Amino acid sequence: MEELARYLKNYYHLSAAAYDALSACFEEKIFAKNDYLLKEGKICRHLYFLKQGALRGYYNADGKAITHWFGFEDNFVTSFYSFITEKPAVENLQFIEGSIVYAISKERLNGLFNQYHEIERLVRIVYEQYYIRLEERYVNAQFKTAAELYHNLLEQSPHIIGRVPLGYISSYLGITQETLSRIRKPR
Template sequence: MLSAEAQQALQECLHEVVLSKNQFLVTEGKICRQLYFLQQGALRGSYNLEGKTVTHWFAFEDDFVTSFHSFITQEPAVENIQLLEDSILWSISKDNLSRLMKQYHEIETFVRTAYEKYYIRLEERFVNAQFKTATERYQELLQQRPHIIERVPLGFIASYLGISQETLSRIRSRY
């Protein structure tokens, strides 16, 4: 946990962001200069690929979200981040976060832990896509993140699993 001093310094740099369902937090082609903490709501990260939108992650309460590549490199984002529900987020700029990480080792450790969690989720997605069947990916989703089924439209879930909506319907009919 953060010391009272570090918490105070962090709170002074946070800004509340309230957005409505279907709005975009990040759009491809623009540099993402903010890291967000999702207090309430749901989001999805997606890419446009040959005219199709491909969902590659979801975020829910207590998740950190950003276009990590764009945020870290300060290059234009290649993804879009869209709200699936009305949401409340807290943002901090890259400049303020960098300053706080230099000033407070505990904030640096906290941010590193968030980055590590993101990397682990990314690696799990890669392994699942390469080595598991559609049915196995769906079963794992049900076991590890069942709330997604309740809060996310099936078309986005199918895209996330790398299958058609029809295939998802067939798989779901077995459960």
């Protein structure tokens, strides 16, 4: 739970009582590579903190898996749409490495919101950060070239190349693997 405490302090400082109550509600879960955290059509009832490992979020469209995000250590991950709306997920969350997560149910989290308003404020900030990243990704996809997208990805997440298959990266960037290979060739 030390990773979680360190991460939370980056967003909002919780009182010791609020942190203790929050950490008591998380349970550790271990997943193997290729396991699913969530499959489309299921309702996501937990918010997860990724302690170790990596996963991807992807949609199925016309028989193709389209990767739209990656999660790595020290991030909250979930199907935010499904978690917030309590509707079936339209995405799949699949581990691309063996991983360890801390999970908290929406029910328990809502109970903490009522008891500790500072936890509610913290989670609101986490949601805001998620939506900021989502909008940045959308804007970048609209106005940047494939090469610019790839170089931005390397700048923001240099570890991604060694950890994520190139097919997932090309899907994430919205380009073919051949285009990604051309971009990656030294000049």
